[in-house]
Amino acid sequence: MAIKQLLKRTSGWLYLNSPVGRHQLHGAGVILMLHRVLANDRAADLPHRNELCVGPKAFEHLLTWLKKNFDCVPLMEILQPGAIRTGRPKIALTFDDGWRDNALNAFPLLKKHQVPASIFLSTDYIGSRQRFWWESLGETLWRSHGEKARAHLIECLQRLGLPLPVLLDDLDVQRRSLALLHFLQTLKTLPPGELSRLTDQCPDESLPQALDWHQVRALEASGLIRFGPHGASHSILTGLDDQRLDEELSRSRNALLNGCNRPLPVYCYPNGNHDERVREHVADHDFPFALGTVAGIYRGISDPLALPRIGISQRTARNPELLSWRIYRGARP
Incomplete structure (x- = not known):
């Protein structure tokens, strides 16, 4: 695996610094997808956090690398017609959910x-103590809230026919964390109401997980940050009927109109899930653009309601050459 990673890093570096790579990326735009920046890198290194979290040292390393190789621009500079023309490839940072650590x-x-970014808010969570199920369930099962809380949640899961994998009691930290990651991924298929009830069985945390509206307005006032909707309740849009889908889209849109001075005309699909019906409803709610999670680069010819993004994990932030490899893969004809 180490040799494979080394080959990817080397190939990525060569691609960014070769005439072929520079030609392919000329006038292109890359949209990055992040979620959280934790307070320390050791916490972000664990597999069950690695995909959604980066640590501060890794994040700063990534920013330094990005500024060296790209023009870091606001998202709309990539999306607006005629914006992608000349110069170095442009890159824009996006954050999903609206975590307080943003x-x-x-x-x-x-x-x-001085790197701009766009944050896409799951608006029901902003300014409330409502919690994201992945964080609450994952950290409770990881014993972050003590053994008693973990045992209670395990009982609740067993009553639903969801016993924990044996590896979640493995003595090896990495194997245990990887088993937790895989278990959490299986829970994504549960109905939102079930996930909410399970989350309610987890201990309350001292601070809200999400931003509040005062923080949103302060970040917006900085001139570096703009906000868009990432659903209201973070429900998977493809699983909603037409009425609930329209309610979800309207509620998130109205929250941004009331809470921000210049909300982005861009929707961000929760979990990246969308289909033709969802895209039509998003367009009907006056969003000319929407972000997915399929990896790729943007040349101004993609479906504007299914824009590609490249995800950033702790591993990628520590080794940005792995990002250049993914850009190379996305740039191929």
Whole structure:
């Protein structure tokens, strides 16, 4: 695996610094997808956090690398017609969900390096103590809230016919964390109401998980950050009937109109899930653009309601040459 990673990093570096790579990326735009920046890198290294979280050192390393190789621009500079023309390839940072650590840990580094970003809010969570199920269930099962809380949640899961994998009691931290990651991924198929009830069985945390509207307005006032909707309740849009889908789209859109001065005309699909019906409803709610999660680069000819993004994990932030490899894969004809 180490040799494979080394080959990818080397190939990525060569691609970005070769005439062929520079030609393919000329006038292109890359949209990155992040979620959280934790307070320390060791916490972000664990597999069950690695995909959604980066640590501050890794994030700063990534920002430094990005500024060296790209023009870091606001999202709309990539999406607006005629924006992608000449010069170095452009890259834009997006954050999903609206985690509180976007303000506490990510923004100071974005400000230090003067890198703009867009944050897509699951608006029901903003300014409330409502919790994201992945974080609450995952950290409770990881014993972050103690053994008693973990045992209670395990009982609730067993009553639903969802016993934990044996490896979740493995003595090896990495194997245990990887088993938790895989288990959490299986829970994505549960109905939103079931996930909410399970989350209610987890201990309350001292701070809300999400931003509040005061933080949103303060970040927007900085001039570096703009906001868009990422659903209201973070429900998977493809699983909603037409009425609930329209309610979800309207509620998130109205929350942004009331809470921000310049909300983005861009929708961000929760979990990246969308189909033709969802895209039609998003367009009917006056969104000319929408972000998915399929990897690729943007040349202005993609479906504007299914825009590609490249995800950033802790592993990628530590080794940005792996990002250049993914850009190379996405840039191929």
